[in-house]
Amino acid sequence: MKKVLITGSTQGIGKALATAFVNSGYEVIVHCSKDIEKAERVRAEINAYKAVVCDLSNMSEVENLYQKTGAVDCLILNASVQYKECWMDITDDTFDKQFDVNVRSTLKLIQAYYPAMKEKGFGRIVTIGSVNQYRNHPELSLYSATKCAVMKLVQVIAKQVAPFGVTVNNVAPGAIATPRNESVYNDDEQRKAVEAVIPMGRFGMPEDCVGAVLMLCSEQGSYITGTDIIIDGGMRL
Numbered sequence: 001m002k003k004v005l006i007t008g009s010t011q012g013i014g015k016a017l018a019t020a021f022v023n024s025g026y027e028v029i030v031h032c033s034k035d036i037e038k039a040e041r042v043r044a045e046i047n048a049y050k051a052v053v054c055d056l057s058n059m060s061e062v063e064n065l066y067q068k069t070g071a072v073d074c075l076i077l078n079a080s081v082q083y084k085e086c087w088m089d090i091t092d093d094t095f096d097k098q099f100d101v102n103v104r105s106t107l108k109l110i111q112a113y114y115p116a117m118k119e120k121g122f123g124r125i126v127t128i129g130s131v132n133q134y135r136n137h138p139e140l141s142l143y144s145a146t147k148c149a150v151m152k153l154v155q156v157i158a159k160q161v162a163p164f165g166v167t168v169n170n171v172a173p174g175a176i177a178t179p180r181n182e183s184v185y186n187d188d189e190q191r192k193a194v195e196a197v198i199p200m201g202r203f204g205m206p207e208d209c210v211g212a213v214l215m216l217c218s219e220q221g222s223y224i225t226g227t228d229i230i231i232d233g234g235m236r237l
């Protein structure tokens with residue numbers, strides 16, 4: 001049975017991915033930042049293999065995550081933090097938080113989990129990016145920059161590890177109805193303003209993101225590496 005760690009899988013897109021991977025026969029490790037009871041609840045609810053916590057803004061915790069999970073076949077780096085603010089208002093604190101969770105921990109976890117994948121001759125790494133890699137949202141400059149930074153890591157690492165059976169890809173969702181943006185989604189006026197810039201005319205659901213990630217992790221995805229799959233109902237267009 002293949003083992004998969006999905007960061008930030010107690011809610012939203014991560015939970016939809018965890019559920020889909022369980023239903024596809026994977027041993028799934030559910031993860032969130034601090035609340036082990038929440039992680040355990042989700043693990044039990046979706047019948048996953050294991051639950052772990054690790055605050056991805058704390059690098060010593062990040063360095064210990066591999067000890068808690070052991071090697072995995074698939075590493076899905078989904079957790080992120082996002083602060084909505086004008087570029088003039090970005091502080092050292094919000095800069096560090098977004099770069100630590102979104103970029104630094106992503107690199108450290110790939111560094112930690114890759115050697116066992118290389119040894120096995122099989123591995124799948126998927127980072128979850130954002131349509132904001134391609135758009136220019138006035139309040140998401142730094143968040144978008146973290147997602148672009150990860151995309152560049154994906155491309156460079158994918159090229160280096162391709163000879164060893166390991167693929168590295170990014171999946172970039174558009175506006176997805178998750179707890180992160182439920183205040184926008186639940187407000188008629190704000191929801192309609194977002195839907196007006198989505199050619200398909202609706203928010204995506206977390207489940208809309210699972211097909212691409214499952215495919216990338218499967219045998220059918222074995223010749224795809226260093227790429228980005230955008231799941232946005234056409235929003236970037």
Ligand SMILES: NC(=O)c1ccc[n+]([C@@H]2O[C@H](COP(=O)([O-])OP(=O)(O)OC[C@H]3O[C@@H](n4cnc5c(N)ncnc54)[C@H](OP(=O)(O)O)[C@@H]3O)[C@@H](O)[C@H]2O)c1
Nearest residue numbers: 008010012013032033055056078079080130175176178180
């Ligand atoms: N929703 C969208 O419209 C959208 C659009 C484009 C891209 N994305 C991307 O898709 C991914 C999932 O988004 P989402 O909307 O499903 O997120 P979400 O509802 O905000 O859930 C975030 C998950 O990440 C975990 N997390 C946050 N900070 C963490 C930390 N410091 N350490 C460890 N875990 C942490 C959370 O666990 P805790 O509860 O423990 O913090 C939670 O499980 C993110 O990378 C996001 O940038 C989302």
